[in-house]
Amino acid sequence: MERHESEPLLIISYDWPPMVAGVRRWVKFAHYLPEFDYRPLVVCARPTRFGAHDEEPLHGEVSGVSALMTSSYDPYHAAQQFSRLMGRRGKSAVGASVGADDVEAVSGFRSFARRAARQCLNFCLFPDDRVGWVGPATRAAAKLIERHHIRKIVTTSYPHSAHLVGLRLKRKFPDLYWLADFRDGWVQNPYFRNAPTPLHRYLHRRLEAKVVIKADAVVTVCEPIARHLSAVACNSKPVHVISNGYDSRDYASPVGAPFDKLTLVYTGTLFMQRSPDEFFRALSDVVRTVNRVEDRLQVIFMSKFLPEHYESVHRYGLDNIVRVEPMGSHRAALELQRRADGLLAIEGRAAGAEIMLTQKIFEYMAARRPVLAIAPEGALADAVRASGCGVVVAPEDYEGLCEALRLLLAADGSFPFELNEAYIAQFDRQFLTRRLARLLDMNDLYDYRKEK
Structure with a gap:
C-alpha cells in the first residue's frame, strides 16, 4: 500500500520512558517506524517512582514521539499517591544497596512480605496488577483514534491488561486493525504457576485465547511462544515472530x-x-x-x-x-x-x-x-x-x-x-522494524476480516 504521508499508528504500552522495564522493544520500533511512513502515537501510564528509570530516555529516541501519559488505578500509582499524602517521597526501585551486615535482619521478613503481597494481588487483580489502567487507557486511546482518524493500533504486553484495552477498542471501533504483541508468554510464563486458584488459571487461558482470536495480527518474540499462540487460535491464523534485537x-x-x-x-x-x-x-x-x-x-x-x-x-x-x-x-x-x-x-x-x-x-x-x-x-x-x-x-x-x-x-x-x-x-532493529511495517501494511498478512 502506497502512502503519500505518514499514517498514525497508536501504540498502547503501560510502560514508556523514563521507565526502563519492558520499553526498549517499542521505543526502538517507534524510532524507526517513520522511515516506513508510520507516525507513532503512544498511550502509556504515568511513570511512578516504584521502578527503574532511565533519565537519558534511551538516548533521546522518544523525544519526537507523542506520548499521552494517563492515570492508573493500580497498586504502584496508589502507593505513590499515599507516599505523597504522607509527605514522603516515593523511593525508586533502583534504591540504595543493602549491605551484608543488614541481610540477616531483613531478608527473611522482606521475602515473606513480598510473597504475601504478591499472592494477595494475584488473587484480587485479574489478569494482573495493572488492570486498573485499562479504563483510563481505553478512554484516552478512543479520543486519539477519533481525533487523528487512526486505523491501526498495537497493544504490547506485559502487562496482559494492555490487551484488554485492545479488546475494548476493537469492540468500539470494529474496523480498527489491531496487532497484539506478546513480549512475554502468558499462560506459558513461569509466573503463571503462581495463579492462586484453578479458576484463575482457567480465566487466564480463556482471556489469552480471546485476545489471539480477536486480534487482526499476532506477533511475539520467539518460536515457542508463537507455536503456543497459534495452537490457542486452533491454527486458524499465523503468529508472526519478530524477535527483540539490538540497534547498531x-x-x-x-x-x-x-x-x-x-x-x-x-x-x-x-x-x-x-x-x-x-x-x-x-x-x-x-x-x-x-x-x-x-x-x-x-x-x-x-x-x-x-x-x-x-x-x-x-x-x-x-x-x-x-x-x-x-x-x-x-x-x-x-x-x-x-x-x-x-x-x-x-x-x-x-x-x-x-x-x-x-x-x-x-x-x-x-x-x-x-x-x-x-x-x-x-x-x-x-x-x-x-x-x-x-x-x-x-x-x-x-x-x-x-x-x-x-x-x-x-x-x-x-x-x-x-x-x-x-x-x-537479522536482529538489527532497523531490519526488524521493516518486518513490522510489512505486517502493518498487510503485505504478507492474510486479511482475516474478509472471512468475518
Missing part, C-alpha cells in the same frame, strides 16, 4: 578503556528462577582451586540485588570478587557490556523456561564478547548456539559450569567462539 547505532562509538582485571559482566534483572546462586557456588569452588585469582578477577552485576543475593555472595566468600552496580541507563549498560571480557546470561530451569529469551542476549551478540549462558534447552540456548557467541551450560550441570569458568580464567576471558555474523545481522 548504539555500537558506533569507540569502546571505553578495558578493566584492570579480568571482568565478567551481567546486566539486567534477577528474579524467581533467574537466580545467580548456583553461579556463585561454582565460582567459589573455582576460585579456591586457581592461584591468586582474586587479584585478577571481578564479576560485575548491573542489577537490582535482593537481600538473598547479597547473602549468597557473602556465604560463598565472594565479597572481594563480586561487585554490584545499581541499574543504570541503557547507555551505561551497553558500555559496560562492551568493556567486559565475558558476559553472563542466567535462566534457571522452571515450567515455561523454554520461552524465556532475554532481551540482553541480542545486545550481548552485538557487543561481540564471549557469553557464558546458564540456561535450559529452549529459545535462549538456541540463540546462543546459532549465533556462535558463547557456550551454554544447563542449570543443573554444576561440573560443566565449573569447567566453563576454569576455561574463562585459563583463556583470560576468551571462550572458543566464532560469531555467525549473518545470523546476528
Whole structure:
C-alpha cells in the first residue's frame, strides 16, 4: 500500500520512558517506524517512582514521539499517591544497596512480605496488577483514534491488561486493525504457576485465547511462544515472530578503556528462577582451586540485588570478587557490556523456561564478547548456539559450569567462539522494524476480516 504521508499508528504500552522495564522493544520500533511512513502515537501510564528509570530516555529516541501519559488505578500509582499524602517521597526501585551486615535482619521478613503481597494481588487483580489502567487507557486511546482518524493500533504486553484495552477498542471501533504483541508468554510464563486458584488459571487461558482470536495480527518474540499462540487460535491464523534485537547505532562509538582485571559482566534483572546462586557456588569452588585469582578477577552485576543475593555472595566468600552496580541507563549498560571480557546470561530451569529469551542476549551478540549462558534447552540456548557467541551450560550441570569458568580464567576471558555474523545481522532493529511495517501494511498478512 502506497502512502503519500505518514499514517498514525497508536501504540498502547503501560510502560514508556523514563521507565526502563519492558520499553526498549517499542521505543526502538517507534524510532524507526517513520522511515516506513508510520507516525507513532503512544498511550502509556504515568511513570511512578516504584521502578527503574532511565533519565537519558534511551538516548533521546522518544523525544519526537507523542506520548499521552494517563492515570492508573493500580497498586504502584496508589502507593505513590499515599507516599505523597504522607509527605514522603516515593523511593525508586533502583534504591540504595543493602549491605551484608543488614541481610540477616531483613531478608527473611522482606521475602515473606513480598510473597504475601504478591499472592494477595494475584488473587484480587485479574489478569494482573495493572488492570486498573485499562479504563483510563481505553478512554484516552478512543479520543486519539477519533481525533487523528487512526486505523491501526498495537497493544504490547506485559502487562496482559494492555490487551484488554485492545479488546475494548476493537469492540468500539470494529474496523480498527489491531496487532497484539506478546513480549512475554502468558499462560506459558513461569509466573503463571503462581495463579492462586484453578479458576484463575482457567480465566487466564480463556482471556489469552480471546485476545489471539480477536486480534487482526499476532506477533511475539520467539518460536515457542508463537507455536503456543497459534495452537490457542486452533491454527486458524499465523503468529508472526519478530524477535527483540539490538540497534547498531548504539555500537558506533569507540569502546571505553578495558578493566584492570579480568571482568565478567551481567546486566539486567534477577528474579524467581533467574537466580545467580548456583553461579556463585561454582565460582567459589573455582576460585579456591586457581592461584591468586582474586587479584585478577571481578564479576560485575548491573542489577537490582535482593537481600538473598547479597547473602549468597557473602556465604560463598565472594565479597572481594563480586561487585554490584545499581541499574543504570541503557547507555551505561551497553558500555559496560562492551568493556567486559565475558558476559553472563542466567535462566534457571522452571515450567515455561523454554520461552524465556532475554532481551540482553541480542545486545550481548552485538557487543561481540564471549557469553557464558546458564540456561535450559529452549529459545535462549538456541540463540546462543546459532549465533556462535558463547557456550551454554544447563542449570543443573554444576561440573560443566565449573569447567566453563576454569576455561574463562585459563583463556583470560576468551571462550572458543566464532560469531555467525549473518545470523546476528537479522536482529538489527532497523531490519526488524521493516518486518513490522510489512505486517502493518498487510503485505504478507492474510486479511482475516474478509472471512468475518
